[in-house]
Amino acid sequence: MTRILLRNKLDDCLAAWQKAGFSVLAPVKRHEMSTFGEVQKASDMALDLVLTERTIKDHFFPQTEPLIKYKIGKHQIDSETMTPPERKRVFFGVRPCDASGLAIDDPLFGWDYKDDYWFRRRDNSVIVTIACSQADDFCMCTSVKLSPDSSKGADVLLRPLSDGSGWQVEAVSDRGTALLETISSLLQESSAETAPLPQVAEKFDVEKVMEWLADPASFESQFWKDISLRCVGCGSCTFLCPTCHCFDIQDEGDTYQGIRRKNWDSCSFPLFTMHTSGNNPRNTQSTRWRQRIMHKFNYYRGKFGVNSCSGCGRCTRQCPVDMGITETLQAISNLPR
Amino acid sequence: MGIQEQYRNEAAALLSSGEVKLVIGFGAGSTADRRRPLFARTPEQAQKFVLDAACIANLSTYLVAEGLLSDGKKVGVFLKPDGIRSVNILISEAQLKPEQVVILGYAIENGKEVTPLEGRNISDFSIGEKIRKLTPPPHVIEAAEKIEAMSPAERFEFWKEHFSKCIKCYACRQVCPMCYCRRCIVDVNQPQWVSTSSHTLGNFEWNLVRAFHLAGRCAACGACDRACPVNIPLRLVNYRMGKEVRSAFNYVAGENSDQKPVLASFKQDDPETFIL
Numbered sequence: 001m002t003r004i005l006l007r008n009k010l011d012d013c014l015a016a017w018q019k020a021g022f023s024v025l026a027p028v029k030r031h032e033m034s035t036f037g038e039v040q041k042a043s044d045m046a047l048d049l050v051l052t053e054r055t056i057k058d059h060f061f062p063q064t065e066p067l068i069k070y071k072i073g074k075h076q077i078d079s080e081t082m083t084p085p086e087r088k089r090v091f092f093g094v095r096p097c098d099a100s101g102l103a104i105d106d107p108l109f110g111w112d113y114k115d116d117y118w119f120r121r122r123d124n125s126v127i128v129t130i131a132c133s134q135a136d137d138f139c140m141c142t143s144v145k146l147s148p149d150s151s152k153g154a155d156v157l158l159r160p161l162s163d164g165s166g167w168q169v170e171a172v173s174d175r176g177t178a179l180l181e182t183i184s185s186l187l188q189e190s191s192a193e194t195a196p197l198p199q200v201a202e203k204f205d206v207e208k209v210m211e212w213l214a215d216p217a218s219f220e221s222q223f224w225k226d227i228s229l230r231c232v233g234c235g236s237c238t239f240l241c242p243t244c245h246c247f248d249i250q251d252e253g254d255t256y257q258g259i260r261r262k263n264w265d266s267c268s269f270p271l272f273t274m275h276t277s278g279n280n281p282r283n284t285q286s287t288r289w290r291q292r293i294m295h296k297f298n299y300y301r302g303k304f305g306v307n308s309c310s311g312c313g314r315c316t317r318q319c320p321v322d323m324g325i326t327e328t329l330q331a332i333s334n335l336p337r
Numbered sequence: 338m339g340i341q342e343q344y345r346n347e348a349a350a351l352l353s354s355g356e357v358k359l360v361i362g363f364g365a366g367s368t369a370d371r372r373r374p375l376f377a378r379t380p381e382q383a384q385k386f387v388l389d390a391a392c393i394a395n396l397s398t399y400l401v402a403e404g405l406l407s408d409g410k411k412v413g414v415f416l417k418p419d420g421i422r423s424v425n426i427l428i429s430e431a432q433l434k435p436e437q438v439v440i441l442g443y444a445i446e447n448g449k450e451v452t453p454l455e456g457r458n459i460s461d462f463s464i465g466e467k468i469r470k471l472t473p474p475p476h477v478i479e480a481a482e483k484i485e486a487m488s489p490a491e492r493f494e495f496w497k498e499h500f501s502k503c504i505k506c507y508a509c510r511q512v513c514p515m516c517y518c519r520r521c522i523v524d525v526n527q528p529q530w531v532s533t534s535s536h537t538l539g540n541f542e543w544n545l546v547r548a549f550h551l552a553g554r555c556a557a558c559g560a561c562d563r564a565c566p567v568n569i570p571l572r573l574v575n576y577r578m579g580k581e582v583r584s585a586f587n588y589v590a591g592e593n594s595d596q597k598p599v600l601a602s603f604k605q606d607d608p609e610t611f612i613l
C-alpha cells in the first residue's frame with residue numbers, strides 16, 4: 001500500500017499549499033510558450049507536456065537579476081544590496097531532468113562563495129517531481145545515468161497511475177515530508193498500479209566520452225572543427241539548458257548611479273572570452289563548442305564529481321541548425337580507439 | 338533522375354572540377370522530419386546531400402561567415418527563392434561578389450514538390466517580379482491585420498507580452514543572412530549602447546533596434562521566426578517593416594542585385610510625408 005494523490009484533489013491541494021503560505025508554480029502555456037509560472041488552480045497547469053520549453057532554472061537563476069543599487073556622490077558612496085525576497089514556493093510537476101539540473105548546479109553556486117541569490121530561492125522551494133510517462137526523440141536522461149523516474153533534486157516524487165487518475169506519492173527529503181503533511185488529509189492509501197516508464201534508449205556511452213575528453217590529445221582534434229561547422233553561435237542551447245550557469249555582471253546607469261545586474265551569458269558568444277586587448281582565446285565557433293562539451297563532461301566533473309548535463313535534450317530540440325550536444329557525444333563515443 | 342540525385346551529382350562535379358571549394362546544402366537531421374546544413378568539400382561528401390520539401394532553411398546566412406569568401410574562391414549553395422533574394426540584398430550591400438557564388442536553386446511547390454530553378458549565377462535568376470507579387474501565407478497576413486487593427490495601447494501590450502519573453506539568445510540575429518555586422522551594436526560594451534539585460538526594456542531595445550536595422554533589408558525567409566526559442570512572432574515585425582518601406586519608397590528588398598540599399602540611398606523625389 002502506498003499513498004496516492006488523486007487528480008481531482010489537485011485544487012484542494014493547491015489551496016492547502018497556498019494557505020500554508022506557498023506560491024505554487026507549475027508548467028503553463030503563456031503567449032505561445034511553455035514555462036513554469038504561478039498557478040491558482042489545477043486547470044491553469046499544462047501537465048501533459050513532455051517538457052516545458054523553458055526550464056525551472058529561470059526561477060532560481062533568472063536571466064537578469066539586480067544585485068545592488070549604487071550612487072556615487074562627491075563625498076560618499078551609497079549602495080544597497082537587492083536580495084530577492086524569501087518567498088516559499090512549491091514547484092509542482094517538474095520533470096526529473098529539470099529537478100536534477102538544480103541539484104547539479106547546487107555545488108557550483110555553493111562552492112568558494114555561497115551565492116545568496118541562488119540559495120535564498122533554493123532553500124525556500126519544494127520540488128515536486130512527476131516521473132515521465134512520455135518521452136520524445138530528444139530525451140536522453142538515461143545516457144547521462146539518470147532516468148525518467150529519477151528523484152535527484154526532488155523533495156517529492158510523484159509517479160503517474162496507469163489509469164491516469166492521479167499519482168503515487170513519495171517524499172524523498174525532509175522538506176518533501178513536511179510538504180506532504182500539509183496535504184495529508186487529501187492523500188489516500190491505495191495499491192493502484194503506476195504507469196510504465198517511457199523507453200529512453202541510451203544514445204551514447206558517457207564513460208567513453210569522458211575518457212576521450214580527458215585525453216589531452218583530444219583538445220586539438222580536427223573533430224571539433226568538423227562537428228561544429230554549422231553552429232551559428234546563437235546561445236539558445238545554453239540559455240535553455242537547465243544546468244548552464246554562466247553569467248556576466250553589468251552596470252546599468254552611469255558612473256554616478258545605477259544598478260549592477262547579473263545577466264546570463266553564454267560560451268557560444270564570441271564576446272564571452274574577448275579580452276580588452278582585442279585578443280580572443282576562443283576566436284572560432286569550434287573552440288567555443290569544444291569549451292561547451294569540455295566544461296560539461298570534463299571540467300565540471302573534475303571539480304564537482306558530476307557531469308553538467310541532465311539529459312533533457314533541449315539543446316538539440318531547439319537548435320535552429322539541428323546541432324545540440326547529443327550528436328557530438330554520440331560521435332565521440334563512436335570514435336575508433 | 339530526381340532533383341536530389343541531380344543536385345548531388347552537380348555538386349560533386351563542381352567540387353571535383355575544382356570550380357568551387359565548398360558546397361553548402363542539406364543533410365539528414367537528427368529526426369526523420371529534420372534537415373540540417375551540410376558542408377561538402379569532396380565529391381563523396383556531396384553524395385550525402387538531401388533535397389526535399391523539408392529543406393526550408395535559408396543557407397545564404399553561411400555565405401557571410403567570417404573569412405569564408407576572403408580567399409576569392411567560389412562556393413556553391415542550395416537556395417530557394419528567398420535565399421536568392423537574400424543574395425541579391427547581400428550583393429547590393431557589397432557583402433558578396435556575385436562571381437563567387439554558384440547557386441543550386443530550387444523551389445518548393447505547395448509545400449510538397451521540389452523543382453529545380455534554371456541558372457547558376459545570381460544574374461540568371463530574375464526573381465524580381467515574383468518577389469513583388471509574393472505575399473506571405475494567409476495566416477501571417479491575418480495575424481498582422483489583427484495587430485494593425487488594435488489600438489496603440491493594445492498593440493503595445495501585445496508586443497510587451499511577447500518581447501518580455503525574449504532571452505537575448507540572439508538566435509534571430511545569428512540565423513539571419515542580413516545580420517552580418519562583425520560587431521553588432523548590442524555587443525559593443527565600451528560604451529554599452531544597448532542594455533544587455535533581458536528585462537522588458539532591454540528586450541524592447543534589442544527587438545526594435547533589429548526591426549529598424551532590417552527595414553527594407555529583410556528577405557522574408559522566416560529564419561528568425563523559426564529560430565526564436567520562445568516563439569516571438571518576429572515575422573510580423575518584419576512583414577510590417579517591409580510594408581512600410583514599400584509604401585513609402587515603392588522599394589522591395591532583393592528584387593535584383595543592382596538595387597541601392599533603401600536606407601543608404603537618397604532620391605530627390607523621395608516622399609517625405611513621415612518627416613515632421
Ligand code: SF4
Pocket residue numbers: 230231232233234235236237238268315318319320321322323324
Ligand atoms: S549548437 Fe545550435 S543552439 Fe547552440 S549555439 Fe550552435 S546553433 Fe545555437
Ligand code: SF4
Pocket residue numbers: 237240241242243244296308309310311312313314315316325
Ligand atoms: S546540455 Fe542539453 S541535454 Fe544536457 S542539460 Fe543542457 S540542454 Fe539538456
Ligand code: SF4
Pocket residue numbers: 423509512513514515516551554555556557558559560561562575
Ligand atoms: S529578418 Fe528574419 S525573415 Fe528577414 S532575412 Fe533575416 S532571418 Fe530572414
Ligand code: SF4
Pocket residue numbers: 502503504505506507508509510544564565566567568569
Ligand atoms: S531569437 Fe527570440 S529570444 Fe532569442 S534574441 Fe531573438 S527574439 Fe530574443
